[in-house]
Amino acid sequence: MSEDTKSLEAIANREYAEGFVTDIEMEVVPKGLSEDVVRLISSKKNEPEWLLDWRLKAYRHWLTMEEPAWPNVQYPAIDYQDISYYAAPKSKDDAPKSLDEVDPELLATYEKLGIPLAERAALAGVAVDAVFDSVSVATTYKDKLNELGIIFCPFSEAVREHPDLVKKYVGSVVPYTDNFFATLNSAVFSDGSFVYIPKGVRCPMELSTYFRINAADTGQFERTLIVADEGSYVSYLEGCTAPKRDNNQLHAAVVELVALGDAQIKYSTVQNWYPGDAEGKGGIFNFVTKRGICRGARSKISWTQVETGSAITWKYPSCILKGDDSTGEFYSVAVASNWQQADTGTKMIHIGKNTSSTIISKGISAMQGQNTYRGLVRIAPSAKGARNYSQCDSLLMGDKCGAHTFPYIEATDTGSTVEHEATTSKISEDQLFYARQRGLSEEDAINMIVNGFCKQVFRELPMEFAVEAQKLLAVSLEGAVG
Amino acid sequence: MLKITDLHARIDDTEILKGVDLEIGAGQVHAIMGPNGSGKSTLAQVIAGRERFEVTQGTVTYEGGNILELAPEERAIKGIFLGFQYPVEIPGVTNKYFLKSALNAQRTARGETELDAMEFLTLLRARAELMDMDPKFLDRSVNQGFSGGEKKKNEILQMAMLEPKLAILDETDSGLDIDALKVVAGGVNTLRSPDRAILVVTHYQRLLDYIVPDCVHVLCDGQIAKSGDKKLALELEEKGYGWIEKEMTGA
Numbered sequence: 001m002s003e004d005t006k007s008l009e010a011i012a013n014r015e016y017a018e019g020f021v022t023d024i025e026m027e028v029v030p031k032g033l034s035e036d037v038v039r040l041i042s043s044k045k046n047e048p049e050w051l052l053d054w055r056l057k058a059y060r061h062w063l064t065m066e067e068p069a070w071p072n073v074q075y076p077a078i079d080y081q082d083i084s085y086y087a088a089p090k091s092k093d094d095a096p097k098s099l100d101e102v103d104p105e106l107l108a109t110y111e112k113l114g115i116p117l118a119e120r121a122a123l124a125g126v127a128v129d130a131v132f133d134s135v136s137v138a139t140t141y142k143d144k145l146n147e148l149g150i151i152f153c154p155f156s157e158a159v160r161e162h163p164d165l166v167k168k169y170v171g172s173v174v175p176y177t178d179n180f181f182a183t184l185n186s187a188v189f190s191d192g193s194f195v196y197i198p199k200g201v202r203c204p205m206e207l208s209t210y211f212r213i214n215a216a217d218t219g220q221f222e223r224t225l226i227v228a229d230e231g232s233y234v235s236y237l238e239g240c241t242a243p244k245r246d247n248n249q250l251h252a253a254v255v256e257l258v259a260l261g262d263a264q265i266k267y268s269t270v271q272n273w274y275p276g277d278a279e280g281k282g283g284i285f286n287f288v289t290k291r292g293i294c295r296g297a298r299s300k301i302s303w304t305q306v307e308t309g310s311a312i313t314w315k316y317p318s319c320i321l322k323g324d325d326s327t328g329e330f331y332s333v334a335v336a337s338n339w340q341q342a343d344t345g346t347k348m349i350h351i352g353k354n355t356s357s358t359i360i361s362k363g364i365s366a367m368q369g370q371n372t373y374r375g376l377v378r379i380a381p382s383a384k385g386a387r388n389y390s391q392c393d394s395l396l397m398g399d400k401c402g403a404h405t406f407p408y409i410e411a412t413d414t415g416s417t418v419e420h421e422a423t424t425s426k427i428s429e430d431q432l433f434y435a436r437q438r439g440l441s442e443e444d445a446i447n448m449i450v451n452g453f454c455k456q457v458f459r460e461l462p463m464e465f466a467v468e469a470q471k472l473l474a475v476s477l478e479g480a481v482g
Numbered sequence: 483m484l485k486i487t488d489l490h491a492r493i494d495d496t497e498i499l500k501g502v503d504l505e506i507g508a509g510q511v512h513a514i515m516g517p518n519g520s521g522k523s524t525l526a527q528v529i530a531g532r533e534r535f536e537v538t539q540g541t542v543t544y545e546g547g548n549i550l551e552l553a554p555e556e557r558a559i560k561g562i563f564l565g566f567q568y569p570v571e572i573p574g575v576t577n578k579y580f581l582k583s584a585l586n587a588q589r590t591a592r593g594e595t596e597l598d599a600m601e602f603l604t605l606l607r608a609r610a611e612l613m614d615m616d617p618k619f620l621d622r623s624v625n626q627g628f629s630g631g632e633k634k635k636n637e638i639l640q641m642a643m644l645e646p647k648l649a650i651l652d653e654t655d656s657g658l659d660i661d662a663l664k665v666v667a668g669g670v671n672t673l674r675s676p677d678r679a680i681l682v683v684t685h686y687q688r689l690l691d692y693i694v695p696d697c698v699h700v701l702c703d704g705q706i707a708k709s710g711d712k713k714l715a716l717e718l719e720e721k722g723y724g725w726i727e728k729e730m731t732g733a
Contacts, residue, residue: 429534434570437530438584438640439558439591448583452574452623 029086035059038187041086045156045191048163058176058186065180071343072372072404073312075285083250085188085221145203151196152207155223158194165196169227173256173293173320181252181314182289185221189254192222197232197263206462208237224255228263230296235266237465251310253288261296261323268461269305270469271313283311283340290317294326294352302329303346304460306469308476311340316374318347321355321383328357331457333469335476336369336401345375345406350383350416359390360456365401366477372404377418379411386416394424395453397446397477425453447474483508483679484529484648489540491528498524500704501540506648506697509676513690514683515715516701517723522683523567525701526652529681530564531557544648558584559591561647565637565654567683572624577636578606580624581643588644609642612672614665630657638669649673650681655689667692687715700726 029040038059042052067078145152151162158166176186197203228234238255257265271286286309292301303317319328330346348357363371377388394403405422427449435445451458451470458466484506491499498521506512516522528535529542531554542550549557572580586596597605610617613635625633634654641649651670655663670680670693682693690698690712698714700707702723707730708714718726 428570430570431572433532433534433554434566435572435580435584436554437558437564437566438580438644439555439588440584441555441587442553444583444587448575448580449572452572455574 029084031084032081033085037085041188047159051159055187058183061177062183062187065183067180071314073341073343075312086190148201149198150203153194155192155194169258170225173291174254174289181287182254185252185254189221189223192224195226197228197234199229200231203234206235206237220251222253226265227258228265230260231262233264238269249284251284251286255290257292257301259294259299259301262298264300266302268465270465271307272309272472285312286310288315293320294323297323298325299323300327304331307334308472313342313344315344316346320349322351324352325354326352330359331460333362333454333457334371335364336371337366337476339368341370343372343374345373347376348388350379350386354385355383356387361392362454362457363394363403365403366397368400370402374406376408379416381412384415388418390420392422396426485543487541490538491535492538493535498704502706506679508679510696511680512697513695514699514701515718520701521704522701523652526564526650526683529650530554530562559588563641563644563646563649565641565651567652569625569633569637571626573626575624576621577624578620581640585643609639613639613669615639631662634658634666638666642669648679652683655684687719690715702727702730
């Protein structure tokens with residue numbers, strides 16, 4: 001591609017700044033799904049027999065399942081035989097031994113995304129396990145983490161190096177029978193991240209993964225498993241972008257978190273998958289299962305998500321509060337602009353005594369976007385003294401968009417406290433005039449008001465992520481107020 | 483500095499301003515008084531560029547240029563400030579951040595350098611002290627949970643930070659007790675200077691005991707019915723607006 005063409009493309013793609021395609025050789029398995037494909041994926045990764053069996057069980061179960069129809073989203077039927085289930089960048093040798101061996105063009109892709117592995121990792125103190133399509137290409141800071149006994153590596157490597165841990169915990173929070181998309185993931189998952197924090201260790205840096213879908217017509221099926229042993233702490237960041245394509249792409253990931261006694265896991269996501277164009281063409285279908293279990297007493301799991309991308313979002317990061325006095329938190333900003341549809345929320349399942357959960361959900365709808373909050377708070381009879389606080393706020397921009405709230409509360413214990421608050425507001429002309437009268441442009445005024453609306457969630461994000469989230473929000477809502 | 487000629491403005495199908503003429507020179511303080519619904523707030527907002535009102539006739543020139551085509555922020559950058567009758571709440575945005583963004587947006591647009599965090603804070607603290615404002619208000623969301631008096635003080639604080647050339651204060655005195663009124667008036671008076679003009683919109687002459695105007699205008703049914711000096715305000719206090727309205731219809 002000539003330099004001129006490149007720069008022209010850059011201009012054409014400006015609405016979605018991350019919409020470039022990396023031109024490197026890919027190894028793609030032909031389209032379609034069958035037992036043979038599952039076996040092929042497993043053998044490409046030299047997996048042990050037990051994992052192949054697990055995949056096959058999932059695949060056979062998946063054949064008996066039907067795609068869920070209850071989400072408040074509309075999309076054309078997905079042809080699961082028209083998707084390629086595995087794509088890996090071709091390398092001369094199998095895997096790069098260090099950053100120097102990583103394809104420079106691949107690294108350049110990360111540069112454009114603003115995550116130069118080498119520098120940013122060092123400067124920001126972030127260890128990045130970058131998933132490029134399906135194979136993790138480089139992992140930084142590994143040695144430093146090794147000293148503390150922390151394991152942070154691609155999922156496939158964990159299968160080889162730490163089979164006992166993986167075997168013990170994989171599927172323990174999201175079983176392979178869980179739901180249509182999680183089951184599909186269990187059969188064909190390609191790679192992902194594995195984290196283990198040993199007893200009493202506080203992970204000294206934010207662990208970060210950048211997911212990115214590159215090849216056309218490939219689904220991305222990562223699987224992430226984070227185990228925090230007793231008294232440990234970890235903060236994990238997940239960022240996502242996808243290039244711009246006319247057809248829809250499927251993303252069906254699974255994330256499992258396990259917090260043992262007194263452990264804390266903080267999981268933050270900034271999701272910026274391609275949302276489709278102004279006419280609603282293209283974009284990522286994001287069907288993700290994220291769930292954590294607070295197994296031990298006084299453990300804590302906290303989900304923070306900023307969802308600005310995807311054509312369709314279907315995800316409910318959840319907490320099972322099994323240990324007594326354990327805590328679950330969910331902080332979410334979800335944007336639906338243009339023709340985006342989001343059906344997202346959380347589930348807080350209270351089982352242990354004196355468990356508490358907090359839900360703060362901020363939905364922003366603009367243009368023709370449809371935003372649905374769906375949340376479940378279940379208090380089991382055993383959960384004496386459980387407490388929940390839920391707050392769902394919706395902000396509407398324009399008059400063609402929509403906000404919907406479906407809170408489900410199932411409380412059987414009479415000694416529990418469940419509070420739910422919900423508001424719907426519009427950016428008022430009064431607010432805009434006030435800010436503009438002080439000298440702010442209309443766009444800056446809107447950004448400021450929207451950021452104020454999201455503040456309760458943004459302050460939960462690590463600093464550099466919060467800055468990125470604000471920028472993403474500004475880009476997503478450009479021209480949204482008419 | 484500001485010259486308004488035959489200004490007509492309406493909202494939807496209702497004409498509110500029906501030919502306003504007004505001229506304010508640099509260094510002057512003018513007061514606009516008048517009964518409810520006479521168009522005082524509309525006039526203030528039309529000068530500031532509120533798009534809800536449609537100007538159907540007349541001109542507004544400021545420093546020699548027509549400003550009717552300018553966006554509200556462009557007028558603000560040229561130094562026009564409106565103190566709101568009902569200051570607006572912006573949840574989640576701190577007062578401090580709001581003011582810093584506004585001030586730096588204006589400075590950038592005028593080709594001046596932005597104030598850094600330290601310079602800004604030093605200035606803000608000094609001004610807040612002048613306004614007798616508890617510093618904790620600076621870290622609270624803009625106007626959220628503020629009492630009526632606190633909101634009005636906050637408007638004057640913003641004015642003191644932005645240092646406008648033309649300040650329009652729309653019923654800044656309403657809802658203020660006498661102590662707060664003195665503080666607000668003090669804030670306005672420190673801004674008085676030979677190159678600034680101030681337009682005070684008020685119901686009561688009480689404020690004018692503290693901010694002494696050069697001219698007083700009475701707005702009745704969308705027109706300036708009478709103009710005079712400070713004595714006119716006292717006369718209105720005594721006799722109400724009825725006699726002016728009669729004078730108008732009788733004329």
